[in-house]
Amino acid sequence: MASRERLPPWHEYQRLPNGREVLIRPIRPDDAVPLREGFGLLQPGEVRQRFLHSVKELTPEAAERFSRINPKTEFALVAAEPLPPGQALVGAVARIAIDPDGHDAEFAILVSHYIAGMGLGRYLMTRLVKWARGKKVQRLYGDVFEDNQPMLQLAKSLGFVREHQHDSPGLVRVVLELNPPLKAA
Numbered sequence: 001m002a003s004r005e006r007l008p009p010w011h012e013y014q015r016l017p018n019g020r021e022v023l024i025r026p027i028r029p030d031d032a033v034p035l036r037e038g039f040g041l042l043q044p045g046e047v048r049q050r051f052l053h054s055v056k057e058l059t060p061e062a063a064e065r066f067s068r069i070n071p072k073t074e075f076a077l078v079a080a081e082p083l084p085p086g087q088a089l090v091g092a093v094a095r096i097a098i099d100p101d102g103h104d105a106e107f108a109i110l111v112s113h114y115i116a117g118m119g120l121g122r123y124l125m126t127r128l129v130k131w132a133r134g135k136k137v138q139r140l141y142g143d144v145f146e147d148n149q150p151m152l153q154l155a156k157s158l159g160f161v162r163e164h165q166h167d168s169p170g171l172v173r174v175v176l177e178l179n180p181p182l183k184a185a
Contacts (some may be wrong), residue, residue, distance in 0.1 A: 001065045010127070013082065016118045017114060022091060024123070027076040030086030032063040038090050038112070044160065062152055066093070073098040075131045079111075079120050094124035096140070103138045109151070128160070133178050140176045 007013075010026045035049040036059075069076050076095035080088035092111040099105060107128050111121050132140050143165065144151045152162075154174065 010077065012124065014079070014120070016115060016120070018115075018118065020103070021082055022079045022115070022120075023082040023088070024077055024079050024127070027067050027069065027093065027095075028085035029064075029067050029079050030084075031078060031080075031088075031090060032060070032067040033086060034080075034088060034090050035066060035093070036060065036063045065094070069095070075128065077127055078125055079115070079124065092120050092124060094128055096128045098135060098137060105132050105135075105137045106142050107140055107142045109142075116150075121151070122158070125158060126152065129176065129178065136179050138177070138179050139174055139180055143171045143173050146170055147171055
């Protein structure tokens with residue numbers, strides 16, 4: 001049995017049920033161009049569910065912003081071909097950003113239809129939760145369309161609860177309590 005090279009933190013190879021191998025790793029600035037190129041492969045519904053409105057293209061500025069994160073308050077993982085950043089096609093992105101209050105963090109996940117239904121969304125979400133707990137985030141939340149049943153079912157299975165958004169019809173906020181503040185005795 002051949003041994004694999006030791007990988008840096010937050011890097012893992014995953015073999016999907018279809019036999020394809022992907023590398024789960026933190027997003028890198030070199031991923032901006034593959035993100036833009038891969039955007040055209042997404043279906044309109046996938047884009048709408050991630051961005052909460054229709055987007056025709058991922059601009060160079062947006063791709064740069066997505067691929068350059070502030071490591072103190074943001075974390076993003078990609079599921080990509082096992083090639084160097086900048087060359088690898090990115091099939092999924094999961095990101096989290098801590099709110100300015102430092103207590104809550106918002107997540108977003110996009111898994112391409114080419115690899116959807118293979119457990120990547122669940123896996124990426126568990127990694128976001130782990131990162132958030134390490135940062136002492138108290139609540140993790142995300143806004144999901146009411147008709148996005150796969151995401152709502154995933155969130156429920158991981159312990160998220162629904163909060164209806166009165167100011168945003170059609171959206172449901174899913175919330176996971178992570179590190180609740182200690183109560184004074």
